[in-house]
Amino acid sequence: SVIIPYKAVTEQLGEFFVYVIGDSSKVTQRKLVLGKSLGETIIVREGLKPGEKIVVQGVQNMKEGAVVTTDTTKVSEAQTKK
Structure with a gap:
């Protein structure tokens, strides 16, 4: 199982x-x-592996195949919070 921010769904x-x-x-x-x-946050039972990066902000406007820029500082903070 993986835990992700609910706003990413x-x-x-x-x-x-x-x-x-x-x-x-x-x-x-x-x-x-x-x-x-x-x-x-929400538990993902199937469909996502630990370590995969997902879009958390702006998901309402996202489209398949879009190119995004990532904020690595936010990614590392999310991984280290317990």
Whole structure:
């Protein structure tokens, strides 16, 4: 299981998705199976592996294949918080 910020999740017709940042900073939409929510975070039971980078801000305007820039300081902070 992986825990991610709930604001990274989008819902379409009762299914849940995140945008995963892949090679060349291109995003792909990926379907998730969600578990329990824990405040501002949620458990991902299927669809995401530990260490994969996802879009957290601006998900409403995101499109498949978009190129994004990442803020590495925010990524490292998110990984080290317990």
